[in-house]
Amino acid sequence: GQNIDQPTEMTATEGAIVQINCTYQTSGFNGLFWYQQHAGEAPTFLSYNVLDGLEEKGRFSSFLSRSKGYSYLLLKELQMKDSASYLCAAWDSNYQLIWGAGTKLIIKP
């Protein structure tokens, strides 16, 4: 079956760095997304990886290893506004998007 696993909840301190991991098992693979979702709001796009390696966008970076079925989202210089859920999603070979349940990130002062 197809599955995406990510931790349910993580806690980090303002100003610190946090890494949110995601492992996926899909029938085929056509890229992986990370979305941010604040409570009660719609998800917003953060990053897309289709090739192995690290993609950096300001304070956020996303890494992909296709051979390991693994990705992570790295958040640096954490701010209180980064408190949100982070959703991992992958395209399978039929171009259906498979979603993880999301990781709730709690930032403490």
Add this chain to the structure above:
Amino acid sequence: SQTIHQWPATLVQPVGSPLSLECTVEGTSNPNLYWYRQAAGRGLQLLFYSVGIGQISSEVPQNLSASRPQDRQFILSSKKLLLSDSGFYLCAWRQGTDTGELFFGEGSRLTVL
């Protein structure tokens, strides 16, 4: 630029009542359109998707239905709501059949009492 809107934002409905959520996309043509549901603390569940007018694919059998009467309009309906229909409903679009990102509407929170 492209925009997506869905409404209403919030609604409280009694069990057995009908439902209609509407979603429209502006600034693009022939988008792929999606309806998702998100239960509290859960991931996104794909309900319906459409690649063109009148073309609807259902992912989850249930008492909901979808229609696409116009290229950029997507409607989610129910004739009789169940308690289990409560949740956060999200409309989304993406362009064509590539692996581009999904863009989401603001969401509609439905509470069935």
